[in-house]
Amino acid sequence: KNEVEQSPQNLTAQEGEFITINCSYSVGISALHWLQQHPGGGIVSLFMLSSGKKKHGRLIATINIQEKHSSLHITASHPRDSAVYICAVRLDAGGTSYGKLTFGQGTILTVHP
Amino acid sequence: GAGVSQTPSNKVTEKGKYVELRCDPISGHTALYWYRQSLGQGPEFLIYFQGTGAADDSGLPNDRFFAVRPEGSVSTLKIQRTERGDSAVYLCASSLEGNADTQYFGPGTRLTVL
Numbered sequence: 646k647n648e649v650e651q652s653p654q655n656l657t658a659q660e661g662e663f664i665t666i667n668c669s670y671s672v673g674i675s676a677l678h679w680l681q682q683h684p685g686g687g688i689v690s691l692f693m694l695s696s697g698k699k700k701h702g703r704l705i706a707t708i709n710i711q712e713k714h715s716s717l718h719i720t721a722s723h724p725r726d727s728a729v730y731i732c733a734v735r736l737d738a739g740g741t742s743y744g745k746l747t748f749g750q751g752t753i754l755t756v757h758p
Numbered sequence: 759g760a761g762v763s764q765t766p767s768n769k770v771t772e773k774g775k776y777v778e779l780r781c782d783p784i785s786g787h788t789a790l791y792w793y794r795q796s797l798g799q800g801p802e803f804l805i806y807f808q809g810t811g812a813a814d815d816s817g818l819p820n821d822r823f824f825a826v827r828p829e830g831s832v833s834t835l836k837i838q839r840t841e842r843g844d845s846a847v848y849l850c851a852s853s854l855e856g857n858a859d860t861q862y863f864g865p866g867t868r869l870t871v872l
Contacts (some may be wrong), residue, residue: 649800678860678861680863685865687863687865687866688801688849688851688863688866689863690860690861690862690863693860731800731801733800733801744789744791744806744853744859744861745791745803745806745814746791746793746801746803746861747803748793748800748801748802749800750798750799750800751799751800
């Protein structure tokens, strides 16, 4: 079992729909990242969370540390949101933590006009 | 530079050959990471540099893989005796320091071993 699991693996939506992508992890972490990867490979960091909720434009990320779960929401989805969304965690190494990330397998999102 | 750059963007080589992949991090970033992403998978950690030293190389799959960062800036990932299974996108990321900072990713180098 992977340390970081995402669901769903594939998601298709119509423009305007509200989208949720889930991430569960099985280890202690010090931070969780949501990343966006467009065709061609470029990765952009969307959020870095250690607790609570963050919002940027139409994107909202939440994390529940006790339940070891995070969600990425996209409101009013648009075809340009089509990409792979990747959840990654920074493991809690007990005081020696650094930025090494462990990644989920990604969620392929396709938003149709 | 404006962001993390990687060269080449694509590399095709034959089984058994030696390849070098280069990463130019954002100026002033002391932490540098190499990751490998196989088709349809999330990236996997290879090695982390803090300054000139490899602070964690636990992700390197075997001794055919080696990476250097001699002056604490540019890094080179070296793969000897390439195998078809080495085919992947090799991603580099840098951050200001190796802790809670956001990592900035390069565009990757797509390596194909024939």
